[in-house]
Amino acid sequence: MEEPLKQLLTLGRGYFEKKQYAQAEQYLAKIVEQNPTFADVFNMLGIIYHDQGQFARAQRAFESALKLNPAYTEAALNLAVIYNDMGKYAEAKEVYQAALSQQKGGPGELDPYVEKKIANMYGEIGDVFASSGVWAKAIEEYRRALALCPQFVDIRLKLGNALRDAGDNAAALIEYEQVIAQNPAFIPGHIQYGVALYSAGRRAEAVQVWEDVLVRSPGNKSAQMYLNLVKDPGKAEQAG
Secondary structure (H helix, E strand, C coil): CCHHHHHHHHHHHHHHHCCCHHHHHHHHHHHHHHCCCCHHHHHHHHHHHHHCCCHHHHHHHHHHHHHHCCCCHHHHHHHHHHHHHCCCHHHHHHHHHHHHHHCCCCHHHCCHHHHHHHHHHHHHHHHHHHHCCCHHHHHHHHHHHHHHCCCCHHHHHHHHHHHHHCCCHHHHHHHHHHHHHHCCCCHHHHHHHHHHHHHCCCHHHHHHHHHHHHHHCCCCHHHHHHHHHHHCHHHHHHHC
8 A cells, every 4th residue: 555545544544433524534535536445444434424414425435335345244234224214124124134144153143243233223123113103013123122232221211112102011111120220320211110100000109210210310300290290280281
């Protein structure tokens, strides 16, 4: 590699790793103009364009990375994320399944980075189903995500919410309890646990949960609103 190009790459990667994307883009774009043979440069540009909301440019960048290196798992997963963000769910599924097939050990031996990427994709697909009220499909996708990354309490919380809204309050309570056990400092888990308890007719326990939230997070508007709702509906309307 010629020295000027090497310097551009060093500077571009340095800014990229610091998440100073505007500066990184300047150097990485120059590299592509001079020598468009670096798959990782296209991948970094794709991430930058994605961050800027330029999904079409990000898609082209990730596709270029994969043309140069079809076994580039990170670029494939990034492309799948872009497809998902653009509503191209079939294409997203096809791309990440292809990425899985590139793994020598198979799906059961994915590295942590790949697992997290795919888990987040399942979670995002679950969000789409949940926003449309298709609870069974949302629950299925959230569970697929948690099968890969059971430590993702935000997705477990969404699973609990979907179960609750689907009418399975008992199953929702189990998920909320798991969220709290995994991360006691995750306040949304406590708040939704209180909602599920109240829905189950366990009013006193719900009140205790929300009061505990106010101890952990003084002035928490959600906890205060629910307490007002239980104790004085008129105040809840004013809080809303």
